[in-house]
Structures are given as structure tokens and as C-alpha cells.
Amino acid sequence: MAALIKATNITKVYHKTSxxxxxxxxxxxxxxxxxxxxxxxxxxxxxxTLLNILGGLDQPTSGTVMIDGVDISRxxxxxxxxxxxxxxxxxxxxxNLIPVLTALENIEFIMLLQKRSRKERVxxxxxxxxxxxxxxxxxxxxxxxxxxxxxxxxVARALASNPRFILADEPTANLDSVSTENLLDLMxxxxxxxxxxxxxxxxxxxxxxxxxxLIRLVDGAIVSDDVRS
Amino acid sequence: xxxxxAYRNIWRNRRRTLITILSITxxxxxxxxxxxxxxxxxxxxxxxxxxxxxxxxQIHKKGYWxxxxxxxxxxxxxxxxxxMTRVPGVDAYVPRLESFALASxxxxxxxxxxxxxxxxxxxxxxxxKDKVVEGRYLTSGDEGVMIGQxxxxxxxxxxxxxxxxxxxxxxxxxxxxxxxxxxxxxFPLPQQNDQLVYLSLPTAQWLYGADNMVTTxxxxxxxxxxxxxxxxxxxxxxxxxxYEVMDWKELVPELVQNIELDNVSGRxxxxxxxxxxxxxxxxxxxxxxxERIYEFGVMxxxxxxxxxxxxxxxxEILMMSVMGVLAGICLSLPVLIYFNKNPIxxxxxxxxxxxxxxxxxxxxxxxxxxxxxxxxxxxFFMAIILSGYPIWKIQRMKVVESMRx
Numbered sequence: 001m002a003a004l005i006k007a008t009n010i011t012k013v014y015h016k017t018s019x020x021x022x023x024x025x026x027x028x029x030x031x032x033x034x035x036x037x038x039x040x041x042x043x044x045x046x047x048x049t050l051l052n053i054l055g056g057l058d059q060p061t062s063g064t065v066m067i068d069g070v071d072i073s074r075x076x077x078x079x080x081x082x083x084x085x086x087x088x089x090x091x092x093x094x095x096n097l098i099p100v101l102t103a104l105e106n107i108e109f110i111m112l113l114q115k116r117s118r119k120e121r122v123x124x125x126x127x128x129x130x131x132x133x134x135x136x137x138x139x140x141x142x143x144x145x146x147x148x149x150x151x152x153x154x155v156a157r158a159l160a161s162n163p164r165f166i167l168a169d170e171p172t173a174n175l176d177s178v179s180t181e182n183l184l185d186l187m188x189x190x191x192x193x194x195x196x197x198x199x200x201x202x203x204x205x206x207x208x209x210x211x212x213x214l215i216r217l218v219d220g221a222i223v224s225d226d227v228r229s
Numbered sequence: 230x231x232x233x234x235a236y237r238n239i240w241r242n243r244r245r246t247l248i249t250i251l252s253i254t255x256x257x258x259x260x261x262x263x264x265x266x267x268x269x270x271x272x273x274x275x276x277x278x279x280x281x282x283x284x285x286x287q288i289h290k291k292g293y294w295x296x297x298x299x300x301x302x303x304x305x306x307x308x309x310x311x312x313m314t315r316v317p318g319v320d321a322y323v324p325r326l327e328s329f330a331l332a333s334x335x336x337x338x339x340x341x342x343x344x345x346x347x348x349x350x351x352x353x354x355x356x357x358k359d360k361v362v363e364g365r366y367l368t369s370g371d372e373g374v375m376i377g378q379x380x381x382x383x384x385x386x387x388x389x390x391x392x393x394x395x396x397x398x399x400x401x402x403x404x405x406x407x408x409x410x411x412x413x414x415x416f417p418l419p420q421q422n423d424q425l426v427y428l429s430l431p432t433a434q435w436l437y438g439a440d441n442m443v444t445t446x447x448x449x450x451x452x453x454x455x456x457x458x459x460x461x462x463x464x465x466x467x468x469x470x471x472y473e474v475m476d477w478k479e480l481v482p483e484l485v486q487n488i489e490l491d492n493v494s495g496r497x498x499x500x501x502x503x504x505x506x507x508x509x510x511x512x513x514x515x516x517x518x519x520e521r522i523y524e525f526g527v528m529x530x531x532x533x534x535x536x537x538x539x540x541x542x543x544x545e546i547l548m549m550s551v552m553g554v555l556a557g558i559c560l561s562l563p564v565l566i567y568f569n570k571n572p573i574x575x576x577x578x579x580x581x582x583x584x585x586x587x588x589x590x591x592x593x594x595x596x597x598x599x600x601x602x603x604x605x606x607x608x609f610f611m612a613i614i615l616s617g618y619p620i621w622k623i624q625r626m627k628v629v630e631s632m633r634x
Binding site for chain 2: 055081
């Protein structure tokens with residue numbers, strides 16, 4: 001299967017107080033459409049940096065990142081924002097919903113940025129809330145939802161733009177075990193039924209157990225890449 | 230949804246937003262009151278000086294204003310008068326024959342300004358009849374005089390006594406006459422009180438040998454704000470080689486200069502006020518930006534273009550400004566309307582002093598719409614300037630760094 005994401009020889013060097021820190025070290029990886037992949041490793045191994053680079057939030061010091069044949073590693077800031085909007089969904093560790101908008105409006109917001117009609121936005125947002133089993137929370141603001149519910153809204157928001165893939169940075173880090181289990185089941189189902197591509201960064205064993213591919217990082221380099229049946 | 234988002238965002242920190250809006254409200258309220266008093270005082274100054282003396286517009290023979298002698302008088306040409314009165318906005322005309330003479334009674338003599346007037350028309354313009362403190366007001370057929378109270382006291386003359394006038398008439402003729410005093414007038418301005426002698430127009434023309442001549446035609450107009458247009462219209466109707474048409478700004482340039490000078494100091498005061506409020510507003514925007522940097526980073530990360538985010542923040546700042554301005558105007562409006570209808574009177578001693586300058590001793594309040602629109606412009610201008618900081622910050626922020634906070 002052709003690679004959806006192809007990162008080649010990427011390096012990321014931070015100059016912290018003039019001492020260079022190699023967060024990513026000449027790393028190459030390919031991810032195909034429909035994968036359910038977890039990037040794992042100890043703290044500071046470069047998981048988040050790799051995710052940021054794959055998601056176009058950060059640019060590599062060297063190397064290229066191709067998404068669907070488009071090189072995003074040297075893209076202009078405004079083009080990159082548009083590219084992210086239409087191609088990448090994000091789920092953050094701290095949910096990062098807009099606190100003054102309701103669950104429905106948070107999901108709608110992404111589609112508003114895509115300039116979709118109000119009718120279409122509301123219909124899609126409601127459909128996603130149904131899928132996430134939180135339709136009854138549509139009019140609740142994030143502050144009125146539990147962590148698990150907020151993260152479901154965040155997943156719905158990530159899916160709302162019909163992205164090519166979804167990046168989730170430690171999505172279960174702030175959740176209890178029941179919420180984690182529910183969220184993982186939900187994402188696995190979406191991956192299975194809708195062929196949505198998920199890439200996680202995590203050090204949560206429960207996430208690793210659900211992932212069909214495990215990329216293990218140490219010191220900014222891949223030390224193992226296991227695909228499970 | 231952007232409007233909803235902006236509106237909800239500004240109420241995230243309810244207390245801070247309220248303080249910001251209240252500070253704008255207070256600034257607008259204070260500025261409106263200050264400007265209303267200032268513009269109101271200018272209106273009064275203009276009214277006292279122009280409305281009750283020169284009139285808003287005067288027509289003379291060309292050259293009269295530079296050389297005010299009776300030889301520069303002009304005939305009362307009915308066709309010219311008709312052309313002027315036909316101009317929209319001109320309500321009436323007030324003819325005058327003005328010159329100088331020595332006024333004498335008994336052993337006392339003093340230089341006086343003699344004004345030949347049409348008593349009824351003059352009253353329409355300057356409310357002269359109201360200044361009679363003794364005797365009676367002139368009628369057009371009268372052959373007596375009315376004189377200022379100060380002059381009467383100096384000459385030791387009263388109603389019924391005879392005043393001698395001696396001067397130079399039209400084209401070198403001598404002007405001399407005896408006139409019974411019919412009335413004593415009291416003017417607030419000492420120059421007027423100590424110098425003025427009024428005769429009916431035919432009597433003055435007879436005295437100066439200037440039959441059917443006048444030096445000035447003052448115009449009564451419907452609205453002082455129409456002065457410039459009316460002057461333009463009259464200039465297009467009459468022969469400008471023969472006549473000069475002057476508005477009140479040309480007639481009393483020193484008044485215009487005084488107002489302009491005072492206006493500058495008033496504006497400086499306003500800008501100081503706005504500067505103080507501006508720092509308060511800036512503090513709010515600074516905090517609002519600092520505590521939302523992470524959120525801004527997330528919004529850009531998920532696909533919100535920077536200019537949209539900048540627009541959203543500007544909308545929030547604009548909303549707070551609009552609320553502050555509207556509240557300020559709504560609060561100031563009843564205050565200004567009340568004081569416009571019921572001006573504050575000066576305390577007695579100060580009032581008397583003010584009256585000696587020919588001013589009515591009141592703090593007048595203006596309701597000129599420009600008072601309100603200018604405050605709105607000033608606040609919006611500040612909002613635009615101050616929104617520069619969050620806009621700059623959003624433009625410069627790095628998404629990953631801001632989300633690491």
C-alpha cells in the first residue's frame with residue numbers, strides 16, 4: 001500500500017542555551033492509510049517532536065516529510081495552516097477545547113474554518129456526537145464535561161474536518177482507566193469502520209496493547225517497528 | 230459564530246471586562262461633559278459677541294471695514310436689499326448708520342459712537358429694547374436719543390435732558406444737533422455702556438447729512454450653522470466690486486482666535502484623559518493576550534489562519550470599546566440635556582465679573598452631536614492602536630512553543 005506519510009532522514013536539533021539537543025536523529029518512517037499506530041518510548045525520546053513534525057506544527061532541521069505526495073517540511077506558514085485544516089486532525093493530551101463554546105460548537109468550529117454551510121456543520125457535528133455516544137452533551141461547555149467526555153469531543157472535532165489522518169499526543173494521559181478503555185475502543189472502531197488513520201504518541205500500555213503497529217523511539221531514533229496482525 | 234465566540238470570550242473574565250468597559254464609560258462621560266461645557270461656552274461667547282452686536286453677517290460698501298468713516302457709507306439700494314433677503318436662510322435685515330461724534334451736556338463732553346438704527350429691526354437682532362433701564366425705547370419716527378448708562382453718568386444727563394452731538398458729516402459737512410434723551414440703556418460691556426448713543430435711522434441720516442445712506446446692513450439668519458452658505462449665496466447675488474460681505478469670523482477675528490486657543494488646551498486635556506484610560510485598556514489587552522497564548526497556539530494548530538485569529542481578538546477589543554462608548558454616551562446624554570436646558574449659574578461675585586466682560590454668567594452646555602461622535606472616534610482609534618499588541622503577538626508566535634507553555 002502506498003505511504004500516506006513518508007518522513008525521510010528527518011533531524012530536529014534544538015539549541016537550548018547554545019548546547020545543541022538532537023530531539024530527532026536522522027529518522028525515516030512511512031505510515032500507510034488506515035493504520036492504527038502508536039509511537040512509544042520513554043519521556044524525552046522525541047515522540048511529541050516527531051508527531052509535531054508529521055503534523056506540520058514544527059519543521060525539521062533537515063529531511064523531508066511528504067503527506068500524500070506533498071512536501072510539507074518547507075511549506076509557508078499560511079499554506080501549512082490550511083493544509084493542517086483540511087488534512088490533519090489533532091487530539092491533544094489536555095483536550096484543548098475552546099472553553100466558551102459548547103461541545104457541538106467546538107466540533108462545528110473546525111468546519112466553520114473550512115467554510116462549510118451552517119446546515120452541513122450542525123448535521124455533521126450532531127452525527128459525530130452520536131458516534132461518540134455523547135449526543136446528550138451537545139449543549140454543554142467543556143467545563144461541564146468529564147475528562148473522558150471532553151476527549152471524545154476532541155476526537156469528534158479531529159474527525160469533523162474529514163482529515164487524511166489523526167494525530168493524538170498522549171490522548172489518554174489525563175483519563176481514568178474506564179475512560180481510557182472507552183476512548184480506545186471508540187477510536188479503534190472508527191479506524192476499523194471508517195478506515196481513519198490514527199497515530200498516537202503514548203507511554204500508556206493500554207494504548208500500546210490496542211495499537212496494530214508499535215514504533216519504539218529512543219533518543220530520537222527508531223529502535224523497533226512492530227506490526228501486529 | 231465568530232461574533233458569538235468574541236462575545237463569550239470577553240466575558241471569560243467578567244470582572245476585568247467590566248472594569249475595562251467602566252473605565253471607557255467613565256472616560257467618555259467625562260470627555261462629553263468637558264467638551265459640552267467647552268463648546269457651550271464658545272456658543273455663549275459667540276452669541277454674546279455676535280448675536281447681540283455685530284450679527285452673523287454684515288454687508289458694507291467695499292472698504293468700509295478697513296476704514297470706518299461715514300464717507301464709506303452706501304445708499305439703501307432696495308434692489309440690493311431684495312437680493313439679500315431672497316437668499317434662503319436670511320430672515321431679516323438690520324440697517325445701521327454708524328459714526329462718531331462728541332457728546333456734550335452742560336460742562337461735560339465725551340467722544341461717543343453714534344448709531345442710527347431702525348429700532349424695531351435692531352431689536353429683532355440685538356434685543357436692544359431689553360437693555361432700556363430708564364425712559365423708553367425709540368420708535369422709527371422719534372427724534373430723540375438713547376444713551377448708554379455709563380455715558381449718561383459721565384455726562385450727568387438723564388431722561389428728558391438735551392444731549393448735544395457734534396461731529397463731521399458725510400463728505401465733510403458738519404454734523405451738529407440737539408437731542409432729547411428718551412432712554413438710558415445698560416450694556417454688560419463697558420465699551421458699549423460708556424460710548425453708545427442711539428438715534429433712529431432718519432434722524433442720524435439727517436444729523437450726518439447722509440440722506441438714505443447706511444454704513445452697515447446686518448443680517449438676521451435662521452441658523453448660525455448656515456452662515457458660510459448664506460455668505461456664499463449673497464456673494465453670488467450682489468456686485469462684489471461695490472460691496473463687501475463678511476461673516477462673524479471676519480467681523481470678530483479676535484473671538485475666533487480666543488476660541489481656537491482655548492480649544493487646543495481643551496483637546497490636550499482630553500488626550501491626557503484618554504492616555505490614562507488607554508494605559509488601563511492596554512493592561513487588559515496585555516493580560517488577555519498573555520493568558521491565552523496556549524489557546525491561540527491550539528487554534529492555529531487545528532487550522533485557524535492567523536489573520537482570522539487576529540480578527541477575532543480585534544472584534545473582542547472592538548466589542549468592549551463599543552460597549553464602553555455606548556454606555557458613556559447613554560450616561561452623559563441625560564446629564565447634558567439637563568444642563569443644556571438648565572445652565573449652571575456662576576456664584577454672584579464671579580457672575581458680576583463675568584458680566585463686565587459682556588458674558589452671560591452661566592456655564593452653558595452644548596448638545597452638538599460632534600461631542601459624542603468625537604469621543605467614539607477617539608476610543609475606536611485607541612482600540613485600533615492598542616489592538617496592535619495582540620495582533621503583533623499572534624503574528625509572531627510559534628505554534629509549538631506556545632503550546633509548550
